[in-house]
Amino acid sequence: MAALPIPLPLAVPAAAASLAYLNARFAFSYDWYLLSTYITGTINSLFGEYRDNTNLFYVLEDHALHRTSSNNAFLIHNGRQWTYRQAYDTVLKYGTWLKNEQGVKSGEIVAIDFMNSDVFIWIWLGLWSIGAKPALINYNLTGKPLLHTVKTSTACLLLVDVEVRKKFSDDVMAELASADFRGEGKGAIRVIFVDRELEAKIEAGEGIREPDEARAGQKLQDMAMLIYTSGTTGMPKPAIVSWSKATVGGRFVAGWLPLKKTDVLYTCMPLYHTSASILGLCSTLRAGSTLALGRRFSNSTFWPEVLASGATTIQYVGETCRYLLAAPPSPRDTQHKVRLAIGNGLRPDVWNTFKTRFNIPIICEFYGATEGPSAIWNRSVNDFSAGAVGRNGSIATMLLGSSLTIVRMDPDSDPPVPLRDAATGLCQVADWNEPGELLYKLDPANIERKFQGYLGNSTATRSKILRDVRKKGDAWFSTGDMLRWDREGRWWFVDRIGDTFRWKAENVSTAEVSDVVGTHDAVREANVYGVLVPGHDGRAGCAAVVLDESASPKKDGADEKADALALPSQSVLRSLAAHCTSNLPRFAVPLFLRLTKQMHTTGTNKHQKHFFQQEGIDVEKIEASGDKMYWLRGDVYEPFNLAQLQEIRGGQVKL
Known part of the structure; x- marks a missing residue:
């Protein structure tokens, strides 16, 4: 007997319910959003390399010279606002000053020791406009760590925010002025304290666009800038941040959040850190949206600046959200336009409390390192992935699973090292939900394609490369962090190995x-x-x-x-x-x-x-x-x- 056909009014809802179940079970739509954004960003960046316009200066220029975006707001800071065109004109003036007055050449590194400010951004992008590279110095450093950081940048010029002047003691200044400070007969480093008078002089000058040849020949794996490690386990190390991270990372975040041209991203995280520099500035630049920049984090200024800027996205790092929760409740807690928060380090014990109190529906948490070859991402809209640092659906797990792994650690070694199979010598891969060190796969024949290492420190660079992990001859980046991965595709941070x-x-x-x-x-x-x-x-x-x-x-x-x-x-x-x-x-x-x-x-x-x-x-x-x-x-x-x-x-x- 032939089966009776299912009436259309019943079939459509049944099919829809089945698709909804499958989507929830295997996270197809979540993966599509994640993967399509990453693939599109990668392809566009490869085309940029082919066209020889990898430098992000060209992105600023495109927005500034296009009739539909030139008057869009690029930067809000300290009660002022700059359009893309105004920012572009200002950047050219700083680039001209750096080249003509300070003798900075294409390819050179210039150190910047600044608190968050518009001038920090003008100098940074001004360097890119003439083909030079910034080294971003932590403005909290003093004494030996400060000297070490400046020296390892290899810069011959150091530009300092006048408000950071107090960090430069007489002893530090004497060391910087020493004829052998830079070593190998290179002499002292020139230090310029950038005050309001100098800023006015530069901005009153002429801005000359350097020809494309000044920025030519840059590949995705080449250095875009130097950003330093935190130095919590030793002196800070200058991590080489490639154009790939600046462009692919910026494109990915801009598309993944997503950021629209009407969005305003507020950050008061320091620009010398990857979160504010790559995921903040570079992402908003890619999207053609607006960056609202706070000078530094303060509970008393955070929400007033968010409200004043009309921010739709806020950025956090570490214990920022916990500190915001520590402030007394206020009506302004929910009077904002913020639709999502992006950052890393939002601990599970305050995750939902933060979302509820400040009425922020979406948390975009990520895990990564400045020098790392990749990152993991979690766009959390409900309790399913609350507290996780990353999330993949079935398709992403299948496609990306071979590019990262978690290996067991020897609990009795000091410092801890991966456990290896006695017969094969390969690392032991951790089971589901078993803590272990997260590793990212590298090309053993071309390590620098994904991991550029630390400038001038081959020993530290080699220490981050682990070999013979899953097969003989392979190479992996050692994160130094313990994570676990569950069967639902969620990544959970466990601890730093140390x-x-x-x-x-x-x-x-x-x-x-x-x-x-x-x-x-x-x-x-x-x-x-x-x-x-x-x-x-x-x-x-x-x-x-x-x-x-x-x-x-x-x-x-x-x-x-x-x-x-x-x-x-x-x-x-x-x-x-x-x-x-x-x-x-x-x-x-x-x-x-x-x-x-x-x-x-x-x-x-x-x-x-x-x-x-x-x-x-x-x-x-x-x-x-x-x-x-x-x-x-x-x-x-x-x-x-x-x-x-x-x-x-x-x-x-x-x-």
């Missing part, structure tokens, strides 16, 4: 412990690390915490210093201990607690651990800094002082 510590023969992830500690109502901020304990193997967990003001009893004594560290009540210490012991394995519960008023952070609001790690449980040093130590005794954190430390040293206490 931050994971071993206690009671178990590996402890500081990031995962921080997430748990940070969800306690009394904790405003948590930073977990391992500390050496006399007479004990491994490292015990210690949580540096900033407590909410409500967690401490009110001060009664009139002689109490206003800036003294407020100590928590007994009930808070007991509650925090119960929270940790009930939500963490026993070996991962922080045995020590360090109360502090403020965390050590980088210029991009990322936690730094090494200051805390250096002091360990040395009570005298800790209390001299104004902090207070506690340790877990039974079901409560109790004060930890020199007497208890001496007991541990004397072998009277076993943890």
Whole structure:
């Protein structure tokens, strides 16, 4: 008997429901958006290389000279606005000054030590306009780190924001002026402090467009600029940022978010960092949209600047979102036009709280490194991928799966190294949901195509290349980070390899412990690390915490210093201990607690651990800094002082 045909009114909804199910199950539409944006950006960048206009100066020029975009806003900063045409004319003036007055030649590197400003951008793009390259210096650096960073840039000219002048002590200036500063008989470096008078002089001058020959011959793998690593594990290293990252990265983000010409992206993250420079400036430049630039992050200026600029997109890095949540609620929290936030480092414990309080429907989280060959991305519109640093659907996993992998690490090695198969010598690939180091595949015959390394530091460059991973002779970029990948295609950050510590023969992830500690109502901020304990193997967990003001009893004594560290009540210490012991394995519960008023952070609001790690449980040093130590005794954190430390040293206490 022939089957009866399904009536059309029933068939269409059934088919639609099936397609919706398949799309939800395999994330076809999500992957299409991700892959098509990446492929389009890559193809367009390859065409740009073929046409010899890889330099992003040409993108600015195209917008500035086109009748439909020349009057569009390019930059909003400090209450002023510049159109694409105005920006282009200004950039030409700075380029002319750099070439004619300072003798900068095509291909040369010029160091820029500036806070966020319009002039920073004019100098940067002015260098590109004459075929030169900027080295972006962290304006927070002083002393030896500053000298090291400038020296390794190989620049012969250093331009400094007059507001950063105080970082340049007499000793630093004397070293910069030394005849052997640049080595090999190259002499001193010229330092120019760019003040308002000089800016006015440059902008009153003539802007001459250099012929295309000044910018010719640039390939995608060639250097566009130098951006430095954070220096948290040593001196900052000059990472070579290629035109590929500046162009493909900018195109990808502009299309992936997406950014329209009417969009305004607000960032107060420092331009010397990849997030603000590549994903902020280069992306808005590619899209022909507007960059609203804050001078630096401040809770008091963030939302007022967002509102004043009409921003539709905001950028965050590290603990930025946590700091915004720490401010008292205000009506302006939801009076903005922001439709999405993009950044990296939004921790799972504040992800949804941030979205809800500030009414931001989309979070675009990414994971990557300045020097890394690629990145992973998560455009999160619901709880499914909340907290993940990346997400791939079935198609993306199939197409991109061979270009990255997670390998198991040897828990007993110091420093940790990948585990290898005894028979083959190849790395052991981690299972689903198993933490391991994330690696990106490189071309062993042409490493520089994807990884250009660190300028003048072949040793550091080689240290990031891992060979014989999945087959003999292959090459992979070592991220130095532990991640895990689940069967739903979500990538989860676990920890920096150096931050994971071993206690009671178990590996402890500081990031995962921080997430748990940070969800306690009394904790405003948590930073977990391992500390050496006399007479004990491994490292015990210690949580540096900033407590909410409500967690401490009110001060009664009139002689109490206003800036003294407020100590928590007994009930808070007991509650925090119960929270940790009930939500963490026993070996991962922080045995020590360090109360502090403020965390050590980088210029991009990322936690730094090494200051805390250096002091360990040395009570005298800790209390001299104004902090207070506690340790877990039974079901409560109790004060930890020199007497208890001496007991541990004397072998009277076993943890």
